[in-house]
Amino acid sequence: MGRNKINGETKIPQHIAIIMDGNGRWAKKRLMPRSFGHKKGMERMIGLMEHAFDLGVPYVTVYALSTENLTRPEEELNGLYDLIRNHFEGYMDRFCEKGVRLRIIGETHRLPADVQEIIARVEEKTKGCVGKGVNVALCYGSRAEIVRAVNLAVEQGKTVTEADVSSLLYTAGQPDPDLMIRTGKEIRLSNFLLWQSAYAELYFSDKMFPDFSDKDLEKAIVWFSSRTRRFGKTDEQVECLH
Numbered sequence: 577m578g579r580n581k582i583n584g585e586t587k588i589p590q591h592i593a594i595i596m597d598g599n600g601r602w603a604k605k606r607l608m609p610r611s612f613g614h615k616k617g618m619e620r621m622i623g624l625m626e627h628a629f630d631l632g633v634p635y636v637t638v639y640a641l642s643t644e645n646l647t648r649p650e651e652e653l654n655g656l657y658d659l660i661r662n663h664f665e666g667y668m669d670r671f672c673e674k675g676v677r678l679r680i681i682g683e684t685h686r687l688p689a690d691v692q693e694i695i696a697r698v699e700e701k702t703k704g705c706v707g708k709g710v711n712v713a714l715c716y717g718s719r720a721e722i723v724r725a726v727n728l729a730v731e732q733g734k735t736v737t738e739a740d741v742s743s744l745l746y747t748a749g750q751p752d753p754d755l756m757i758r759t760g761k762e763i764r765l766s767n768f769l770l771w772q773s774a775y776a777e778l779y780f781s782d783k784m785f786p787d788f789s790d791k792d793l794e795k796a797i798v799w800f801s802s803r804t805r806r807f808g809k810t811d812e813q814v815e816c817l818h
């Protein structure tokens with residue numbers, strides 16, 4: 577029973593990245609439109625992030641829309657934008673009250689103008705917050721993010737180090753994700769945080785995202801805590817460090 581419980585010994589990740597997949601299939605199973613799945617997914621996203629902060633996780637990044645998702649039917653995309661228009665600011669105010677900085681990462685200039693305005697407003701409200709952060713990836717693609725960083729470095733006439741590249745990504749200044757969770761049964765990264773997740777522990781859940789509960793998050797954290805993170809070293813070397 578106690579196996580999935582978080583206790584004082586549990587190592588809490590400093591940054592959890594979540595690929596929220598399965599909203600469409602969740603809705604289809606219930607004979608509902610995909611947009612209903614996205615609404616449930618958004619509500620679950622907020623609940624999960626709040627729970628993560630309550631557990632002491634300082635950074636959470638959620639994959640809400642990929643650049644590749646822009647090829648989906650216009651109706652579905654408009655439904656997603658409507659969710660942002662109608663709910664995003666209200667939900668994000670809750671994080672603002674908790675001192676969490678909100679960043680939207682991705683090619684946000686490709687979003688509708690009014691959605692961009694909402695995003696800018698929410699980011700502005702929380703820009704003074706330090707130490708805790710939520711990144712919502714919208715129109716995000718990891719390869720594009722890396723190419724952007726490289727081009728910024730070229731503009732600066734630099735020969736870059738790894739630290740330079742990290743500092744030119746959207747996630748500059750934040751710890752790399754140490755736990756990456758993907759729901760929805762697929763075992764792939766779909767162009768999400770490829771650079772930042774170089775050493776993340778990868779956790780895949782068969783549950784569709786709207787069904788991924790706070791308890792499921794705790795289970796993933798307990799699993800994370802049980803991993804031996806060697807970073808290339810041997811077990812013996814790792815034991816010496818502890």
Ligand code: IPE
Pocket residue numbers: 596597598599600601602640641642645760
């Ligand atoms: C993930 O759920 C959310 C977005 C990509 C916006 P999907 O919409 O991919 O759901 P499935 O994979 O079709 O079930």
Ligand code: IPE
Pocket residue numbers: 595596597598639640641642645762764766
């Ligand atoms: C990944 O899910 C993107 C998000 C969760 C926003 P997809 O459903 O788009 O991924 P693929 O296309 O199955 O790889």
Ligand code: MG
Pocket residue numbers: 597598760
């Ligand atoms: Mg999907």
